[in-house]
Amino acid sequence: MNAIDLIRRRRDGQVHSRAEFDLLCTGARDASIPDYQLSAWLMAAYLRPLTESETADLTLAMAESGTRIPMEGLPRPWLDKHSTGGVGDKMTLLLGPIFAACGLTTVKLSGRGLGITGGTIDKLESIPGFQTQLTRDALRDQANRIGFALGAQTQDLAPADRVLYALRDVTATVESIPLITASILSKKIAGGCDHLLLDVKFGRGAFMPTIEDARQLASSLRKVGTAARLRVRTLVTDMDEPLGAAIGNALEVAEARALLENPSSATARGQRLLALAEILASEALELTGQNEANARAQVKQVLASGAAAAKFHEWVAAQGGDLARLPEATHQTDILANASGTVTDIDPAQLARAVVALGGGRMTKADFIRPEVGAIVHVSLNDRVTPGDRLLTIHSAAPINNLAPWRAAITIAESAVAPERPLWTVVED
Amino acid sequence: MNAIDLIRRRRDGQVHSRAEFDLLCTGARDASIPDYQLSAWLMAAYLRPLTESETADLTLAMAESGTRIPMEGLPRPWLDKHSTGGVGDKMTLLLGPIFAACGLTTVKLSGRGLGITGGTIDKLESIPGFQTQLTRDALRDQANRIGFALGAQTQDLAPADRVLYALRDVTATVESIPLITASILSKKIAGGCDHLLLDVKFGRGAFMPTIEDARQLASSLRKVGTAARLRVRTLVTDMDEPLGAAIGNALEVAEARALLENPSSATARGQRLLALAEILASEALELTGQNEANARAQVKQVLASGAAAAKFHEWVAAQGGDLARLPEATHQTDILANASGTVTDIDPAQLARAVVALGGGRMTKADFIRPEVGAIVHVSLNDRVTPGDRLLTIHSAAPINNLAPWRAAITIAESAVAPERPLWTVVED
Numbered sequence: 004m005n006a007i008d009l010i011r012r013r014r015d016g017q018v019h020s021r022a023e024f025d026l027l028c029t030g031a032r033d034a035s036i037p038d039y040q041l042s043a044w045l046m047a048a049y050l051r052p053l054t055e056s057e058t059a060d061l062t063l064a065m066a067e068s069g070t071r072i073p074m075e076g077l078p079r080p081w082l083d084k085h086s087t088g089g090v091g092d093k094m095t096l097l098l099g100p101i102f103a104a105c106g107l108t109t110v111k112l113s114g115r116g117l118g119i120t121g122g123t124i125d126k127l128e129s130i131p132g133f134q135t136q137l138t139r140d141a142l143r144d145q146a147n148r149i150g151f152a153l154g155a156q157t158q159d160l161a162p163a164d165r166v167l168y169a170l171r172d173v174t175a176t177v178e179s180i181p182l183i184t185a186s187i188l189s190k191k192i193a194g195g196c197d198h199l200l201l202d203v204k205f206g207r208g209a210f211m212p213t214i215e216d217a218r219q220l221a222s223s224l225r226k227v228g229t230a231a232r233l234r235v236r237t238l239v240t241d242m243d244e245p246l247g248a249a250i251g252n253a254l255e256v257a258e259a260r261a262l263l264e265n266p267s268s269a270t271a272r273g274q275r276l277l278a279l280a281e282i283l284a285s286e287a288l289e290l291t292g293q294n295e296a297n298a299r300a301q302v303k304q305v306l307a308s309g310a311a312a313a314k315f316h317e318w319v320a321a322q323g324g325d326l327a328r329l330p331e332a333t334h335q336t337d338i339l340a341n342a343s344g345t346v347t348d349i350d351p352a353q354l355a356r357a358v359v360a361l362g363g364g365r366m367t368k369a370d371f372i373r374p375e376v377g378a379i380v381h382v383s384l385n386d387r388v389t390p391g392d393r394l395l396t397i398h399s400a401a402p403i404n405n406l407a408p409w410r411a412a413i414t415i416a417e418s419a420v421a422p423e424r425p426l427w428t429v430v431e432d
Numbered sequence: 433m434n435a436i437d438l439i440r441r442r443r444d445g446q447v448h449s450r451a452e453f454d455l456l457c458t459g460a461r462d463a464s465i466p467d468y469q470l471s472a473w474l475m476a477a478y479l480r481p482l483t484e485s486e487t488a489d490l491t492l493a494m495a496e497s498g499t500r501i502p503m504e505g506l507p508r509p510w511l512d513k514h515s516t517g518g519v520g521d522k523m524t525l526l527l528g529p530i531f532a533a534c535g536l537t538t539v540k541l542s543g544r545g546l547g548i549t550g551g552t553i554d555k556l557e558s559i560p561g562f563q564t565q566l567t568r569d570a571l572r573d574q575a576n577r578i579g580f581a582l583g584a585q586t587q588d589l590a591p592a593d594r595v596l597y598a599l600r601d602v603t604a605t606v607e608s609i610p611l612i613t614a615s616i617l618s619k620k621i622a623g624g625c626d627h628l629l630l631d632v633k634f635g636r637g638a639f640m641p642t643i644e645d646a647r648q649l650a651s652s653l654r655k656v657g658t659a660a661r662l663r664v665r666t667l668v669t670d671m672d673e674p675l676g677a678a679i680g681n682a683l684e685v686a687e688a689r690a691l692l693e694n695p696s697s698a699t700a701r702g703q704r705l706l707a708l709a710e711i712l713a714s715e716a717l718e719l720t721g722q723n724e725a726n727a728r729a730q731v732k733q734v735l736a737s738g739a740a741a742a743k744f745h746e747w748v749a750a751q752g753g754d755l756a757r758l759p760e761a762t763h764q765t766d767i768l769a770n771a772s773g774t775v776t777d778i779d780p781a782q783l784a785r786a787v788v789a790l791g792g793g794r795m796t797k798a799d800f801i802r803p804e805v806g807a808i809v810h811v812s813l814n815d816r817v818t819p820g821d822r823l824l825t826i827h828s829a830a831p832i833n834n835l836a837p838w839r840a841a842i843t844i845a846e847s848a849v850a851p852e853r854p855l856w857t858v859v860e861d
Contacts, residue, residue: 011604014478038468043603046475049443174472175440 006030006040013047019057024064028163032068038170045167045176053181058223059230061181065189066231068163072110072139072195077147080291082107083196084283085187087220088120090208090351091245091380095123095153096259097280098287100314103150104305105288110146111153112160112194116372117365119208119355121252124155125364129253129374133324151318161189184223188231198234200287201225203430206243208351214239214428221430236290240279240427244349244384247276251363251377253329254398260326263312271383275426281306282427330375332398338409340388347384347421348414354378357408361399373400382413384421435459435469442476448486453493457592461497467599474596474605482610487652488659490610494618495660497592501539501568501624506576509720511536512625513712514616516649517549519637519780520674520809524552524582525688526709527716529743532579533734534717539575540582541589541623545801546794548637548784550681553584554793558681558803562753580747590618613652617660627663629716630654632859635672637780643668643857650859665719669708669856673778673813676705680792680806682758683827689755692741700812704855710735711856759804761827767838769817776813776850777843783807786837790828802829811842813850 009023019027027044030036053061074081084098095111102109113135116122127133137145137154145152158165164186171177191199201224204210205217221237228235248270249258262273262280269277281302288298305311319326358364362373379396382388394413397403438452448456456473459465482490503510513527524540531538542564545551556562566574566583574581587594593615600606620628630653633639634646650666657664677699678687691702691709698706710731717727734740748755787793791802808825811817823842826832 007602007604010475014475014604038466039471039599040603042468043471043475043605046439046443046472047479047604050476050479170468173436174469175436175443175476176472 006036010040010044010047013044013051016051018054019060021060021064024057024061027061028064028068031163031166041167042170042174042176045171045174045182048182049176049179052179055223055226055230058181058185058227061185062188062192062227062231065161065164065167065185066192069159069161069193070139071193072142074108074110074195074197077143078106078108078150080107080198081196082109082198082200082287082291083111083191083194084109084200084202084287085191086202087187087204087210089204089242089246090119090121090355091247091250091255092121092204092242093126093247093249093255093259094202094280094283096126096256096315097263098284099151099153100263100318101280101284101302101305101311102287103314103318104310105284105301107150107287107291108146109151110142110195111151112156112190113153114156115365117368119352119359119364120210121255121364123153125372125374126252126255127153127324129256129330130319130324130326131328131330133319134322137322145321149314149317149321151314153318153322156190161193164189180220180223183220184227187224188228188233192231192233196233198287198290199228199236200283200290201228201235201237202283203237203239204242205239206241206351208245208355209242218430225430234290236286237430238283238286238427239430241424242351243424245351245354245380246279248272248380249377250354250358250380251398252372252374253331254377254379256326257329260315263306263315264309266306272380275383277306279426286429332375332400334399334402336397336399336403337393338395338397338406340390340392340394340415342415343389344387344415344417345420346382346386346388346413347416347419349380349382349384350412353408353412354380357412360408361397376400378409388415435465439469439473439476442473442480445480447483448489450489450493453486453489457493457497460592460595470596471599471603471605474600474603474611477611478605478608481608484652484655484659487610487614487656490614491617491621491656491660494590494593494596494614495621498588498590498622499568500622501571503537503539503624503626506572507535507537507579509536509627510625511538511627511629511716511720512540512620512623513538513629513631513716514620515631516616516633516639518633518635518671518675519548519550519784520676520679520684521550521633521671522555522676522678522684522688523631523709523712525555525685525744526692527713528580528582529692529747530709530713530731530734530740531716532743532747533739534713534730536579536716536720537575538580539571539624540580541585541619542582543585544794546797548781548788548793549639550684550793552582554801554803555681555684556582556753558685558759559748559753559755560757560759562748563751566751574750578743578746578750580743582747582751585619590622593618609649609652612649613656616653617657617662621660621662625662627716627719628657628665629712629719630657630664630666631712632666632668633671634668635670635780637674637784638671647859654859663719665715666859667712667715667856668859670853671780672853674780674783674809675708677701677809678806679783679787679809680827681801681803682760683806683808685755686758689744692735692744693738695735701809704812706735708855715858761804761829763828763831765826765828765832766822767824767826767835767842769819769821769823769844771844772818773816773844773846774849775811775815775817775842776845776848778809778811778813779841782837782841783809786841789837790826805829807838817844
């Protein structure tokens with residue numbers, strides 16, 4: 004079996020063995036299979052999709068192409084969570100401390116943002132002093148001590164996935180459910196968890212535009228994750244409006260901190276974000292063996308008691324972060340309603356593009372990020388507003404000359420009411 | 433439109449415009465589209481095949497990616513012929529001189545052999561002094577003077593095809609009728625012809641194993657060639673036994689020479705080869721406007737009068753070849769029948785592999801060829817043989833120790849008779 008045979012078998016829709024996926028992944032990692040053969044295989048796999056069992060084999064082959072984080076000896080259960088990414092998605096900053104406060108152990112490896120989707124590493128690096136380049140030993144020791152550690156993904160984490168993902172990005176082979184599934188799960192397995200909570204987002208601010216697409220990916224992640232010997236729970240959650248109020252790196256850190264410190268003072272947008280955090284945390288506890296009532300009660304308790312907030316501070320301090328020096332933008336500009344009506348749309352993609360244009364995100368991997376810029380959304384869907392009410396506050400490094408892109412993100416209609424959307428659904432089929 | 437858009441459109445089965453094929457071909461030629469994107473496009477095109485009209489556009493885009501041989505000013509009609517290649521296929525050595533003797537003008541660019549398929553350039557280079565590296569001006573001047581010139585394909589002949597073909601070879605995307613069609617026709621169009629005779633071979637010694645595959649390719653070549661403004665005639669011809677008696681470079685040159693010089697003394701195998709040559713030449717003349725009876729008569733006449741033989745010598749001399757010094761093998765070994773019976777099979781692939789093993793062909797592009805080695809087949813299908821009759825003569829550079837591969841190529845059965853196969857069929861659907 005050589006690379007050409009491997010491509011031919013995929014091309015003809017024949018089923019690959021685990022050994023064939025090992026050949027592919029070793030070849031990708033070592034460059035012993037050149038890019039042009041990998042990309043021919045990827046297109047064949049796009050048009051002749053992998054079965055669930057093949058996707059599980061590819062996942063394991065990718066996970067084992069690099070070094071796994073050894074979790075043995077750490078307090079159990081080991082849990083990880085993954086979100087497919089969205090606008091204003093600071094969920095990891097909430098859930099890591101909540102999980103730790105509930106007695107779970109989490110070592111999380113996160114990525115950077117690209118395009119309209121923010122990255123957890125970028126958010127944390129807005130905190131002066133916060134270290135994300137931790138060794139495996141440092142991550143492990145910190146997780147053992149306080150229950151939570153978070154580092155940037157390293158080159159030796161599922162390196163075959165890194166190579167294949169970079170190629171998919173430039174060969175129009177990204178949008179394949181089996182390939183997306185293997186890419187997500189391989190990094191989680193290499194990261195060492197045995198329980199995995201997956202948050203698949205849908206809507207204009209997410210990778211999956213429709214709930215049907217998101218359900219399909221969620222179902223694939225659940226089945227393949229289970230076949231790869233993980234305990235998996237999968238939710239599809241709404242990303243057709245921003246999550247919480249803040250969009251932008253330092254602004255999101257501040258929002259997460261404030262919600263953990265004062266959950267009872269949350270605004271309507273903050274309450275919606277906290278509600279999702281509570282659901283996700285409860286599902287995670289249920290996944291690790293608790294019953295639903297106990298799980299919900301424990302999550303509410305660690306929030307109300309301040310235990311989760313204490314974990315947040317313990318964690319940020321353990322990684323060297325100084326929240327007192329969180330950067331603030333030099334300019335703040337309010338966008339006010341100029342008519343009466345009902346808020347019928349808050350477009351997350353439009354807002355995210357405007358924040359990226361301020362320097363708050365990357366269009367290419369080489370772009371520099373301004374940590375302090377972004378926006379705060381003050382209104383919620385179906386809020387009644389009158390002229391002069393604050394809709395948004397823009398945080399920027401220079402005066403804002405053109406308000407049009409910001410105004411375009413929020414629709415105010417005279418009488419229409421935005422349809423109700425479910426915030427979350429557990430996917431079990 | 434960039435390379436990723438191009439790949440995505442092919443992936444999704446959308447129809448490419450001529451401008452999109454120009455983008456692809458310019459990108460392939462200049463390496464402005466990297467190999468990994470070209471190979472993703474190739475796999476998408478394999479699994480989402482090009483339409484006939486798209487294939488014609490790709491053909492023209494590939495032909496125009498390099499320099500075309502300008503035929504203007506040369507005596508018309510300009511004709512080229514192409515064979516998909518086989519074992520013992522020395523047809524160009526016969527047809528070039530026959531065409532020229534019939535008043536057609538042919539500038540032919542040929543390739544080298546690889547695997548079991550021989551290449552015309554290798555055959556001609558077995559003649560001491562024969563020059564195949566001719567400039568375009570030299571080819572053109574010679575064709576103007578004597579009606580026929582033959583050179584090796586150069587780097588600037590349809591360079592986009594050269595790049596794409598090399599990638600197809602290593603990405604399991606060779607066996608695509610539209611891609612094969614565009615590859616063949618683009619080089620012919622760049623070579624300058626306006627009439628094209630296509631000989632699509634099928635059988636164990638050919639690229640297409642079955643007559644159905646060959647018919648499909650022939651039909652595609654005819655339709656796409658016509659759409660690309662060529663006058664095309666297409667035949668499918670049998671390649672389930674060697675063509676003629678000789679396999680091996682110098683041996684095939686000697687066989688072609690002998691058949692042209694003494695067509696009436698041909699053996700049964702030689703007669704079969706000459707019959708095919710006459711059909712192909714007559715079809716070519718009909719394609720350029722003659723009626724069938726005149727075409728057949730003219731071909732017979734140039735063979736019988738020695739005009740074709742004279743053109744053969746004029747041509748070889750014009751390119752510097754010295755037939756008196758054609759190399760001969762130091763060892764000749766006869767394979768004799770060891771039982772009585774009927775010859776029911778002469779396996780061309782088995783014979784060709786044995787000749788390649790002697791050094792008469794290449795397994796990789798870097799292999800050196802021994803021009804003098806090969807084999808002569810003495811028997812025809814359904815011949816009756818008795819023990820001691822000569823089946824084959826092997827021409828080699830060293831004594832032959834193992835006769836088994838040679839014996840395995842010829843099947844002698846006690847009473848069975850090999851089924852009749854049509855030597856040729858014109859494809860017009």
